[in-house]
Amino acid sequence: MKVGGILLGLAAISLAAAAGQARIVAREVDDEVITGKNLPRTLEEFGFFIHADAQMPTTGVLPYRLNTPLYSDGAEKLRFVYVPEGQEVGFGKDGLLQFPVGSALIKTFAFGNGEERRLIETRVLLHREDGWLALPYLWNEEQTEARLAVAGARIDLTTPKGEAISYRVPNKNQCKECHGLDGAVTPIGPKARNLPAGWLDASFGLSHEEAGVMPLWEDRQSASAEDAARAYLDVNCAHCHRPGATASNSGLDLRWEQDDPHALGIMKRPVAAGRGAGSHLYDVVPGKPGESILLHRMLSNDPGVAMPELGKATVDEEGTEAVRRWIEGLPES
Amino acid sequence: MKRIAIFAALLASASPLAAEVHTIIPGEGAQERLQEALILAEPGDEIVLSAGRYELTDGLSLDVDNVTLRGEGMDGTVLDFTSQAGAGEGLLVTSDNVTLRDFAVENPKGDGIKSKGADNIVYHRLRVTWTRGPHPENGAYAIYPVESTGVLVDGVKVTGASDAGIYVGQSDRITVRNSIAEANVAGIEIENSRNALVEHNIATRNTGGILVFDLPNLPVMGGGNVIVRNNLVVANDTPNFAPPGNIVAGVRRGTGIMVMANEDVLIEGNVLSGNPTAPVMVIAYVQPYDDERYNPLARNIVIGENAFEGGGYDPQLEGGEMLKAAFGGELPPVMWDGLGSLYVVEGTPGWTLNLTEQGKGLGAASPAPLTVEPPVDEFDASEIGAPAELEDRLG
Structure with a gap:
């Protein structure tokens, strides 16, 4: 903690001289932004990434995959989970991972490969005291910033199969249309049966009899x-x-x-x-x-x-x- | 006194819960501006849709309790979904105590306005129209409350739905009144619902005017306790344009009021004219089914005094011409399949298929004039209709 603080301080000092360098220093996820009452205006405020445009997560933000994913027009999807340090993760009904308050699930949708890759949106699910909150963040053209878009958006793009589409970034309510269960927002994807057993063990020291039973x-x-x-x-x-x-x-x-x-x-x-x-x-x-x-x-x-x-x-x-x-x-x- | 008033005013302006009015105007960015207002609204707020035409490309949705969405008249404020590219309905409501009033929805790609799990909802003076008229590729339902307790539909107008204009499904405590359902497959349909009052509506130029159905294999079962009274059910003679595969695709052109399965339904005080298959039809569910919770018969269906002009003068039934001839040129106004239990006031003629078991078609019928008992007891209407407090949101 102390070391991090010093590093951040150094980074701040060198900011004027080398603005580009400052972002290399591993920043910390801001727990208060996750659990606070506000709707953060930018993805940056959470501090999930060292290099957000490269989708390089910071310490404590773990990438994961699902065995069988949701189809999203062929978008590349980058999934991450953040759990506050020292907090326990367990299993609930249907083997759904139970994340403590303060956790976040992050999913970025991208199209195009290599240098051509363009981030479209990042959806976050925040576990606050009063339940899960789903928010969509829309990336700008320059790929420097993702801003909250509660009303969603439509974006023209071409899928990997070459189809020109009007891509829909969901609005906050549409997030709930899929993530709603018995009136409350809930994560859907991270169930034991759809997660590799090795990842569950390595990330949280968990095992489950159904882990990874869904086919890759x-x-x-x-x-x-x-x-x-x-x-x-x-x-x-x-x-x-x-x-x-x-x-x-x-x-x-x-x-x-x-x-x-x-x-x-x-x-x-x-x-x-x-x-x-x-x-x-x-x-x-x-x-x-x-x-x-x-x-x-x-x-x-x-x-x-x-x-x-x-x-x-x-x-x-x-x-x-x-x-x-x-x-x-x-x-x- | 003065001091209290000032204090109250201060309190009101300081409180984050003070109701606010958000006014939206049509034009550039209306989709995002309106959707954002629907998302950021606080309970108690009112969203006003200024008059004009809103060109929308996506479905709208509301998930905040106790919000009023108000336009400036069903011909003044029009939400135009002609170029809709996504979502299953024009407007989706998933929160409680919502009032929708004084606007129109045109040409949604799926359903018009759907409310699901939205208790105590009021639909008032709305219009949902598919402007090309009857067409199998129109959306299914115009007004579509489902899985809700407390539904008041008052003064709406629905046209062109390829299933039902006003469809209330799997709900409880319902009133549908003072509304016009025209040129839909089913004008008004109450399905797998209890305690519904359907009164003072006009159902015309539909395939079937007013339907009360109970279907198997749904999460909410056991429809019944329904009153259909004082409606004008006239000239429901539009050929069925429902896509095949839907239950209403089996509704015959010229059906006035139809009860299928269900228990405790009262039909009285209606004017039925120009419904050439059957002004009133009471039958069991016709398909095979596999659901032990389900009773497919129509039980305790009561036909009180209604005004009939003509009966089944052009029935869309197999052997219709022969049937007509057998009954002296026209089928009597009440048609029953002979299953379950039916009571009809004296002086209302009818006919029965005399079926002996559910699932048999007209082929197993031995048609005969109807001879059933008149109603014995007063119909218990005590729990029927939307909760009275919903009335306060009208006017």
Whole structure:
């Protein structure tokens, strides 16, 4: 602590002479900004990064990956977690990591490779005394600063597959549409089953019997069609399609642990799909992906039909293929 | 006295909880300005949408309790979603005690205004319109409260929904009144809900006017305790334009008031004219189902005095022409499938399919004139309708 203070002091002295050098000194995460009452105007205020534009995290901010990720138009996603020093992390329901107050989850969305890489937005989830708070930060053109954008934004960009899209930065409420459960904001991604066992151990000294059971997305061909599709549906759909969440009224429950075929959509009629149903009668028709509303909506780009409703503007060819393979292999009754 | 007043004023201005009015004007950046106001509003605040047309590219959402969103008239303030690129509805409300009033939503890509888990909500003098008229690619629902307790819909106008104009689902303590539902597939639909009052509405040029449904396999089940009274249900003769696969795609053109499954429903004081399949239809759920919580029959459905002009003079039913001939040129106004229990006041003619079990179609019918008992007891209306205190937010 003392050493850090001295270093910071030195950095301040040299600031005028070598402004560029000052940022190299490892800064500390500002715990009070995380737990305070305000909505910080810039990402910089948290102090999560040494080089924010290079996404180089400071001490205590740990990068992580998920085995099967959420599809976001092919964006590169850089995930970090911060837990205040000396605080315990545990597991809650469904193996969701339980982070203490003062923790933060940070996710940056970027497009382009190498020198061409452009940071678009950084979303943060802050665990405050009164619960989790989700905030979106929008990067400027010069990549020098990310500012709070509670109302979100639209940005024209080209995906890795070459599709020109209008990319949607979610507004604060839209954050909750996916992160809302029983009325409160909650993290979704960091569940034991979708986190590598080695990372859990190395980061928090934790182990869990389900750790990493969801397939690594890039290795999904070696997983069963069911595991690959069910992991994909859990990660991409089940934050809304589950009891207590945004699409609970549909009666569709796509969580990994759900094993009732009807809840998973198999021969289930839609409730409020409207034109989203296309000309189909059931969510999932075993052996018939072409007659399944679930896949029909995932293959659409038309707002009002397309699923998920938020967080993507293009069809995920790989994800839909995994779901198609699963439905095709389901035994016809 | 004076001192107290000054003190009160100081207190009001110093308190962060003092209600504020935020006024939004149309034009450049309206999407962000309006959404930001909806996010940063504090409980008690009012957001005023000045008259004009707001060109919006994304759905709006409100998640703060006790906020009023007010326009300057359903023809003055128009939220135009014609170029909407994302989100499943025009406006989504997920907080309690919200009042939406005096504005219009046009051409949303999905639903119009949806409120989910939003208790004690008031929809007042709103308009939701798909301007091209009936079309299968219009959004499903215009006004769409779901999973809520306390819903008051008053004085709204809905046109062009490819499912239901006013759809209340999986909710409790509901009033829908003084509203106009025109040229939707279903005008007004109450689904898997309890304690609903539907009165003083006009349902016209829909495929079906007013529907009271209970469906299986939903989180909230057991619809019932519904009153449909004093509505004008006229000329619901628009061909069904719902996308196939939706339950309302099975509604026959020319259905006036339809009850499917449900228990304890009273239909009285309505004027039913020009509903050529069936002015009133009472049937069980028709599909196979697998849900032990579910009762598919229509139980204790009460038809009181209604004014009928004509019956099923052009029924969209298999064998319709033969049926018409058998009943002397026109089907009587009340159609029942013969399952569950139905009570009809004396002097209202009807016919029954005389089905003996659920899930059988018209093929298993042995049609006959209706002979059922008149209602025995007074219908218990005590818990029906939106909580009275919601009235205070009108006017």
